[in-house]
Amino acid sequence: MTHTIFQPWRLGRAELANRVVMAPMTRNRADVRGVLPASAVTYYEQRAGAGLIISEATQPSAAGQGYPGTPGIHDDAQQEVWAQVADAVHARGGRIFCQLMHTGRISHESLLPPGVPVVAPSAVRADLEVETLDGAKVPAPMPKELTVEEIRQTIEDFAAAARRAVDAGMDGVELHGANGYLLHQFLSPGTNRRTDAYGGTPGNRARFVVELVQAVAERIGADRVGLRISPGGQFNDMADKDNDDTYLALVEALQAVRPAYLHTLRRRSSRLHEQVRDLWPTTYIMNTGYLGSSELDDLEPILAGGQADLVSVGRLFIANPDLLERWRHDHPRAAWDEDTFYTGGDRGYIDYPAIGTHKEN
Ligand SMILES: Cc1cc2nc3c(=O)[nH]c(=O)nc-3n(C[C@H](O)[C@H](O)[C@H](O)COP(=O)(O)O)c2cc1C
Numbered sequence: 424m425t426h427t428i429f430q431p432w433r434l435g436r437a438e439l440a441n442r443v444v445m446a447p448m449t450r451n452r453a454d455v456r457g458v459l460p461a462s463a464v465t466y467y468e469q470r471a472g473a474g475l476i477i478s479e480a481t482q483p484s485a486a487g488q489g490y491p492g493t494p495g496i497h498d499d500a501q502q503e504v505w506a507q508v509a510d511a512v513h514a515r516g517g518r519i520f521c522q523l524m525h526t527g528r529i530s531h532e533s534l535l536p537p538g539v540p541v542v543a544p545s546a547v548r549a550d551l552e553v554e555t556l557d558g559a560k561v562p563a564p565m566p567k568e569l570t571v572e573e574i575r576q577t578i579e580d581f582a583a584a585a586r587r588a589v590d591a592g593m594d595g596v597e598l599h600g601a602n603g604y605l606l607h608q609f610l611s612p613g614t615n616r617r618t619d620a621y622g623g624t625p626g627n628r629a630r631f632v633v634e635l636v637q638a639v640a641e642r643i644g645a646d647r648v649g650l651r652i653s654p655g656g657q658f659n660d661m662a663d664k665d666n667d668d669t670y671l672a673l674v675e676a677l678q679a680v681r682p683a684y685l686h687t688l689r690r691r692s693s694r695l696h697e698q699v700r701d702l703w704p705t706t707y708i709m710n711t712g713y714l715g716s717s718e719l720d721d722l723e724p725i726l727a728g729g730q731a732d733l734v735s736v737g738r739l740f741i742a743n744p745d746l747l748e749r750w751r752h753d754h755p756r757a758a759w760d761e762d763t764f765y766t767g768g769d770r771g772y773i774d775y776p777a778i779g780t781h782k783e784n
Pocket residue numbers: 446447448449450479480522599601602651688710711712713716717735736737738739764765
């Protein structure tokens with residue numbers, strides 16, 4: 424039987440060798456300047472068998488950082504390592520998009536340049552603990568409401584970072600609109616209490632994300648821009664239920680822009696996901712990891728049945744750099760070690776072996 428999952432796919436201007444996307448995963452290995460270590464080149468190169476890699480979340484500006492050890496793509500030193508990553512992935516026939524994340528209220532002053540506040544659409548504090556630069560856990564701060572001028576600057580920061588990603592040779596960018604970070608904070612009525620053009624109605628709550636996608640598309644081409652969303656997602660103290668109208672307004676506004684793809688985190692099956700799939704004009708990527716499993720037998724029917732064009736896989740790729748080969752030859756999959764997801768260093772990062780490097784083979 425020929426699996427759909429191993430078939431090629433055209434995504435914007437990129438030819439993908441198969442339908443499997445490595446999901447974006449934060450690994451906290453960058454230094455205090457937001458520069459990735461050389462081992463990151465190895466890490467991504469090892470996983471280039473995915474049709475597309477979406478990088479770990481990367482801040483488009485120093486003001487957008489929310490965790491220690493996340494990389495940036497807003498200066499030359501950061502861009503240089505991303506260029507090496509892109510070259511290494513391309514040399515193995517892979518493709519890579521850079522996920523751009525501004526964390527909004529999920530941050531701490533110690534991670535930001537002096538005098539730069541933690542910001543959000545509205546002054547609504549997240550009821551959780553955030554990490555400081557030293558790794559201490561403290562209550563999330565009360566964010567400062569962004570002014571319209573600051574919203575424009577934030578959009579410009581994203582567009583400039585997208586330009587750098589493409590200049591570094593990456594195939595495009597994914598705007599992180601999921602999991603309770605800045606874009607999601609605009610979309611959700613619980614975190615967006617604005618009464619200006621950026622809040623109050625579904626169309627207004629969607630406006631920031633729409634303007635952001637448009638601005639980045641103008642800078643690098645719509646066919647190099649993806650968007651990730653998590654409708655209904657509760658992560659990071661979000662209450663995003665009963666907000667379907669905002670997502671429908673978002674998708675309708677983006678129909679004319681035609682970004683390269685929409686990447687949805689599906690935590691539970693819902694009518695909204697079907698509506699969004701039907702309305703979306705280009706490639707549709709689904710991640711079902713937190714709902715069920717990201718194993719071959721679960722993903723193949725999603726593709727074969729047309730529920731999505733591509734599927735994304737996270738944790739299995741951490742532990743199985745050669746996941747596609749293992750699936751093709753039905754070789755056992757290695758288990759991931761959660762304890763080394765976010766710790767620095769090479770352990771749990773570039774030391775998971777590929778099948779061919781096992782002694783018994
Ligand atoms: C270690 C780790 C880091 C993650 N970091 C990100 C991230 O930076 N951006 C993002 O959109 N999702 C992030 N996620 C969510 C994954 O992209 C994915 O949706 C999730 O792991 C579920 O898929 P899976 O079951 O295949 O792992 C992360 C998940 C893990 C396990």
